[in-house]
Each structure stands twice: as C-alpha cells, then as structure tokens.
Amino acid sequence: xxxxxxxxxxxxxKTPMFWFDSGxxxxxxxxxxxxxxxxxxxxxxxxxxxxxxxxxxICLIDAVTGRILKVNQAAEKLLNRPRCELIGLHYSILHxxxxxxxxxxxxxxxxxxxxxxINTEVYTGDGRIVPxxxxxxxxQMPNGSCVLQGFFxxxxxxxxxxxxxxxxxxxxxxxxxxNRWQFxxxxxxxxxxxxxxxxxxxxxLMDLNAFKRxxxxxxHDFGDQLLQDVAxxxxxxxxxxxxIARFGDDExxxxxxxxxxxxxxxxxFAQTVTDKIHNALAAxxxxxxxxxxxxxxxxxxxxxxxxxxxxxxxxxxxxAMYRAKELHCDTACFFEAPMQKAxxxxxxxxxxxRRAIEKNQLRLFxxxxxxxxxxxxxxxxxxxxxHARRGLVPPADFIxxxxxTGLILQxxxxxxxxxxxxxxxxxxxxxxxxxxxxxxxRQFRHPxxxxxxxxxxxxxxxxxxxxxxxxxxxVVIDDVEDTIAKMLKLKTLGIRFAIDDFGAGYSSLxxxxxxxxxxxxxxxxxxxxxxxxxSDAALVETILAVARHxxxxxxxxxxxxxxxxxxxxxxxxxxxxxxxxxxxxLAETLIQSRLANPFNTFRDGEPQ
Numbered sequence: 001x002x003x004x005x006x007x008x009x010x011x012x013x014k015t016p017m018f019w020f021d022s023g024x025x026x027x028x029x030x031x032x033x034x035x036x037x038x039x040x041x042x043x044x045x046x047x048x049x050x051x052x053x054x055x056x057x058i059c060l061i062d063a064v065t066g067r068i069l070k071v072n073q074a075a076e077k078l079l080n081r082p083r084c085e086l087i088g089l090h091y092s093i094l095h096x097x098x099x100x101x102x103x104x105x106x107x108x109x110x111x112x113x114x115x116x117x118i119n120t121e122v123y124t125g126d127g128r129i130v131p132x133x134x135x136x137x138x139x140q141m142p143n144g145s146c147v148l149q150g151f152f153x154x155x156x157x158x159x160x161x162x163x164x165x166x167x168x169x170x171x172x173x174x175x176x177x178x179n180r181w182q183f184x185x186x187x188x189x190x191x192x193x194x195x196x197x198x199x200x201x202x203x204x205l206m207d208l209n210a211f212k213r214x215x216x217x218x219x220h221d222f223g224d225q226l227l228q229d230v231a232x233x234x235x236x237x238x239x240x241x242x243x244i245a246r247f248g249d250d251e252x253x254x255x256x257x258x259x260x261x262x263x264x265x266x267x268x269f270a271q272t273v274t275d276k277i278h279n280a281l282a283a284x285x286x287x288x289x290x291x292x293x294x295x296x297x298x299x300x301x302x303x304x305x306x307x308x309x310x311x312x313x314x315x316x317x318x319x320a321m322y323r324a325k326e327l328h329c330d331t332a333c334f335f336e337a338p339m340q341k342a343x344x345x346x347x348x349x350x351x352x353x354r355r356a357i358e359k360n361q362l363r364l365f366x367x368x369x370x371x372x373x374x375x376x377x378x379x380x381x382x383x384x385x386x387h388a389r390r391g392l393v394p395p396a397d398f399i400x401x402x403x404x405t406g407l408i409l410q411x412x413x414x415x416x417x418x419x420x421x422x423x424x425x426x427x428x429x430x431x432x433x434x435x436x437x438x439x440x441x442r443q444f445r446h447p448x449x450x451x452x453x454x455x456x457x458x459x460x461x462x463x464x465x466x467x468x469x470x471x472x473x474x475v476v477i478d479d480v481e482d483t484i485a486k487m488l489k490l491k492t493l494g495i496r497f498a499i500d501d502f503g504a505g506y507s508s509l510x511x512x513x514x515x516x517x518x519x520x521x522x523x524x525x526x527x528x529x530x531x532x533x534x535s536d537a538a539l540v541e542t543i544l545a546v547a548r549h550x551x552x553x554x555x556x557x558x559x560x561x562x563x564x565x566x567x568x569x570x571x572x573x574x575x576x577x578x579x580x581x582x583x584x585x586l587a588e589t590l591i592q593s594r595l596a597n598p599f600n601t602f603r604d605g606e607p608q
Contacts, residue, residue: 056151059091063138063146066091078132078154080125096123122152131159172246174224175231180314183245183253187303187310190257194304197258200266202302204254204274204332205317208281209295211250218288226285226292233280238273253314266302267334274298274332297324301335319343346401352387353398353407357414361386364418365584366591369436369555369577372569376594378434378468380577381419382584383411403442412443413452420462422587427463429595436468436498436555441475445482450489457493464494468519472500476511487516498555503539512550520547524558524578531563544572 051058057075061068068091071083079086079094086093117135124130136150170182178186187203194201208230215223227250234244234252243255256273259266277296284291299321301313308316316335319342324333356362363386366379385393402408419437426433443449457464469490476483476499487497498519503526522543529536540556547554556568559578568576 054151056153057132059086059094059150059152061091061148061150063148068093069147075152078124078130078152079122080128085125094122096121096129119155131155175228175246177231177252178243178245180245180247180253183243183247183255184310184314186243186245187255187313190255191304191308191310191313193257198261199258200261200263200302200304201255201257201259202266202270202273202300203313203317204256204270204277204298204300205247205314205321206252206254206277206296206298207321208250209297211294214287214292222287226287229285230281230294234277237276237280253317263302267300270300270302270334271332274300297321298332299324299335300332315343349393349398350401350405350407352390353385353402353405356385356387357410359388361388362411362414364415364422364587366422366435366587367577367584368582368590369434369575370581372574372576374581376433377575378436379590380436380470380584381415381422381438381587383415384584399440403440406442408440408442409446412440413456416453417456417460418587420456420460420467422591423462423466424460425591426594427466431594432463432466433594434466434468434496436470438470438500439475441472441478444471444475444486445478450486453490453495454493464490465496468496468498470498470500470521473502473504476515480511480514484515491516498553501557503543509546512546512552517552519553519555521555521557522573527556527558527564527568527578528560530567531561537567540568540573541571548572 051070052072054072054074057078058072059068059075060070068086068089071079071086075086076083117133119131119133121129121131131154133153133155134150135153136148139147139149170179171177172179190201193199211223211226214226227246230252231244231246234254238244238254239256241257243257245253245255247253254273254277256270259269277298281294281296284293299317299319301316301320303313305313320333320335322343327333363384365382365384367382368376369378369380371377383395383399385395385398387393399408402411416437419435423433423435439449446452453469456462471483491497496518497516498521499515499517500521501523502520504523520543522540526536526539526543530540531537544554546552553575554573555575555577556573557577559565559568559576559580561580564578565576565580
C-alpha cells in the first residue's frame with residue numbers, strides 16, 4: 001500500500017489522527033501541503049479530493065503565526081463562513097468571545113505535541129457557539145516549517161444526549177426536582193460546609209397520606225399532576241439555598257443548609273419550615289371527584305453529626321417520619337437515637353418472624369368463653385410466638401409488624417389451620433367447642449381469602465359450623481360491599497361471623513343492618529370501666545340492647561372480677577371471656593382438660 005492509499009484508507013475509516021499515528025511511517029514520503037502566497041496548495045490529487053469531501057471539518061493552520069492556511073467545505077459549513085473570509089485570518093477567529101486565553105493554551109498544547117484530541121467550542125459566523133471534538137496533529141514541512149492540521153467534529157447531539165442522560169440520572173422526570181442520588185450529593189456537600197462553618201442544617205423527609213387513593217380514584221394522570229403541584233408549592237415557600245427532591249411515589253425530601261450556629265436554634269428554624277409546609281399543602285388541591293388536602297407526616301434530623309454519612313441522615317429522617325405516622329403527629333417528629341435503636345430492633349424482629357413458622361415457634365393458645373353458669377361453651381384462638389431467645393413474645397409486639405410486612409397472610413393461615421385441627425380433635429372426642437378465630441384486616445381483604453378458608457376446611461375436615469370468624473369494624477368500613485360478598489360466601493358453608501372490639505371503632509348501626517353477622521364482642525375497655533364509669537356502663541347496656549334488637553349474640557371480653565360479671569349479667573349478657581374464667585393456655589392443654597373434665601365450670605381462673 002503506498003502512502004496515499006494508506007491515508008485514504010485511514011480517512012475513510014475515520015481514524016482520529018489521519019497522518020501521524022502510523023508508527024514506522026516515513027514522514028518525508030507523505031503527500032504534504034505546499035505553502036504559497038495564496039495560502040496552501042495540496043500536491044496530491046487524491047488528498048485534495050478527500051480533503052474537500054471529508055465529513056469532518058478540516059483546518060490547516062500555520063503553527064508559528066497561527067494563520068489559517070486552508071479549510072474544506074465541511075469547515076465552511078460548520079463555521080458558517082466562506083473560505084475566502086477565513087484564509088489568512090488568525091485562528092482566534094474560532095474563539096467564542098472572552099475565551100482567548102483558553103484557546104491560546106490549547107493552541108500551545110497542539111504545537112508542542114505530535115497528536116492532540118480535545119473537546120471544546122467554536123464560534124460561528126452567525127454568532128452561535130458549537131461544541132466540537134478536535135483531533136489535531138502537527139506536520140513538519142520539508143522546508144522545516146510546521147502546519148497544524150485539525151479535524152473538527154460537531155458533537156452537539158452527543159452533548160445533548162449526555163445532558164439528557166445526566167438529567168435522567170440526577171433529576172425526577174415528572175417534577176424536575178433532584179432525585180434521591182442527587183439529593184445525597186447535595187447533602188454530602190452541605191455536611192462538609194456545615195463542619196467548616198459551624199452551622200447546623202436539617203434534613204426533612206415527608207410523604208402524602210392516602211396518595212394511593214388519589215391514583216385509584218382519579219387515575220395516574222391526575223396523581224402526577226398533584227405531585228407536580230405539590231413540588232411547585234414547596235418551591236414557593238423555601239429559600240433559594242434549600243434543596244427539594246422527590247424520592248419516588250409520594251415521598252419528598254428537603255435539605256435546609258446553614259440554619260443556625262446552635263442546634264437548638266436550628267431545630268426551631270426546621271420546625272418553622274415544617275409548619276410552612278403544612279400550611280402550604282393544607283389548601284385543597286382540585287381533583288375530578290372533589291378536593292384533596294394531603295395529611296403530611298414529616299421526619300426531621302439535624303446535621304452535622306459526627307461520623308454520620310448522608311445516607312444515614314436520610315435513614316434518620318425516615319425513622320422520624322414513620323414515628324410521626326405512628327403518633328398521627330400533625331407537625332413533625334425529630335429523630336432521636338432511641339428511635340434508631342427501635343428501628344434496628346424492629347428489623348431484627350421482622351427477620352426472626354419470617355422464620356418463626358419454619359422453626360416451629362408459633363403456638364396456638366385458647367381462652368375459654370363461658371355462659372352465665374360458668375360452663376365452657378367456646379374458646380377464642382389466640383396466637384403466641386415462643387422465640388428461642390426472646391421467650392414468649394407478646395402479640396402486641398409482632399402482630400402489627402406482621403400486618404405491615406404482609407407476613408400476617410402466612411401466619412393467619414397457620415392460625416386458622418391449627419384452630420381447625422383443634423376443632424376436629426374435640427369433635428372426634430365427642431366434646432365439640434365453638435372456636436373464634438381473629439382475621440386480620442390484610443388477611444380478610446386479600447382476594448384469595450375465601451378460597452384459602454375453603455382449602456383449609458377441606459384439608460383439615462373441620463366443621464364450618466364450629467367456627468366463628470372475628471373481624472374488626474375497620475375492615476367493614478373500608479369496603480362494605482366486598483366485606484358482605486365474602487361473608488355471604490363463607491356463611492353458605494356454615495361459618496359464623498362476629499364484630500370484634502365492638503364500640504371501639506365506628507359502631508355504625510347502618511352496617512349492622514346490612515352485614516350477615518351473628519355476634520358482637522364488647523370491647524374490654526368498656527367492660528372494665530363499667531363499674532366506675534357511668535359512660536362505659538351506658539355503652540355496654542346500649543350494645544346489649546342493640547344486639548337484642550338485631551337478634552345477635554354477645555360476648556363480653558376482659559371480665560376479670562366478680563363485680564364486672566354481676567353488672568353484665570344484670571344487663572342481660574349471657575357469654576363471658578376473661579381472666580376470671582381462665583387465662584389463654586396452649587390449645588393442647590385446654591383440649592386435654594376438656595376431654596378429661598367435659599363439664600368443668602370456671603371461677604377466678606380455676607375450674608370448679
């Protein structure tokens with residue numbers, strides 16, 4: 001291959017350095033330009049053709065004087081100037097205004113290196129600034145002079161693509177706010193500044209209560225518009241130095257840098273901002289089916305904190321936010337170290353709970369229900385968790401966690417299956433008992449709840465008529481129609497239904513009329529307060545009267561002393577449950593006692 005053929009091949013392949021990156025190539029044998037009074041002449045016809053028809057803009061510049069010697073058609077088009085105007089001018093004509101120094105440094109770099117590649121900008125004849133990639137090479141002429149050959153490629157689209165990628169990686173496309181990763185970067189910088197300036201700042205994390213219902217009721221388009229409107233309102237009330245970010249769904253974060261020199265004043269300023277946020281979002285947002293006023297829960301943590309990373313600060317704010325949810329706090333909750341310990345303990349508990357079934361740690365307990373003569377007529381199935389290290393874990397410690405994480409579905413099925421097996425054992429021994437089983441809200445709302453109950457009944461052979469499923473008033477109110485439909489399907493099998501903790505929730509008489517229920521369970525707080533509190537006594541008597549009117553059975557929970565039992569009997573109650581008759585005990589223990597003494601009566605927790 002001769003030198004001209006090699007150069008043509010390199011040019012067609014768009015090799016960045018066309019002449020001067022060939023290793024053993026003899027420079028004197030290349031087709032070189034010839035400088036004339038009219039600029040520069042090209043001695044090789046093939047080179048001339050490729051020079052003029054190259055897609056890249058090419059400029060030949062005198063390496064000593066900086067004068068432009070020759071340009072091709074692509075350069076004329078890129079620079080939006082005719083070649084007759086460019087040839088002979090100093091290369092500074094390519095500079096964007098005010099950037100001569102930068103380009104002088106670049107030119108010096110070109111003239112001191114054999115090959116150079118740089119991303120920069122050129123100034124066009126119509127005043128535009130175009131980003132380009134320049135591949136430049138220094139060519140030594142036969143007479144000893146040097147020519148700088150530069151290939152210019154317009155990278156506008158590449159820059160736009162980079163900018164778009166950057167926006168996608170750092171900003172939320174819906175609201176235009178920084179995303180989580182960009183927020184972390186801002187927070188890390190704010191931490192550094194805070195250490196240097198001895199100024200405290202704050203991180204706020206918040207979400208919009210019931211936002212999912214907006215999406216479900218109005219559609220995601222209106223949900224998206226709501227999020228955009230929230231972002232606008234937040235921007236309107238915060239300082240220019242503050243950073244707002246969207247973390248996803250309905251969760252927003254706010255960075256408040258440089259609030260005060262004391263942590264107390266910084267906390268006060270942060271509290272002021274949370275109040276502003278609540279006020280800004282309190283004004284209703286207009287939606288197709290009405291107005292929406294979000295209930296915002298906000299968690300706050302302050303910085304700088306020794307050895308705390310930006311990610312840890314966000315976790316602290318998240319912990320505080322969840323604490324605000326638990327407390328139904330209308331302003332904000334500040335992070336404290338005990339909160340973090342509680343979160344870590346909760347995580348460990350959740351991890352253990354996930355393995356409780358496979359490790360055979362769950363236990364079915366039964367608490368007797370007795371009639372007015374103290375004779376056992378039924379029992380409530382209760383769940384206990386016997387942990388290897390923790391011992392017997394109270395239900396209040398793990399049932400809400402199971403509900404929140406979804407583990408309640410698996411656990412609820414285990415309880416129902418175990419209760420059905422206990423029922424079968426008692427029935428087979430000729431000592432049947434009606435067993436009441438609590439059904440969690442999440443378990444009842446699950447689409448496969450009815451199918452799951454039917455499968456358990458089929459697998460265990462339990463008599464549906466021996467089972468009472470207890471649901472709360474909250475389950476009913478959430479979706480009355482779905483509740484009724486599921487109850488009717490199961491009642492056709494013979495299963496009974498009870499409303500648990502009646503009186504502690506909505507206690508609407510309208511749903512009592514519609515629901516196919518069989519029994520009310522009076523909340524124990526009313527039973528235990530009835531002796532000393534006239535209001536509680538009146539509520540118990542009212543519930544009993546309502547039950548008689550609707551022809552429903554009643555079970556009074558939490559009966560612990562004779563005086564409570566006497567009051568209930570005098571008010572017409574016929575079924576009782578509580579420590580006065582027996583504490584919850586292992587199902588196996590109660591079954592064995594029942595089989596041995598089928599006619600036991602209870603008083604003060606001991607069989608008579």
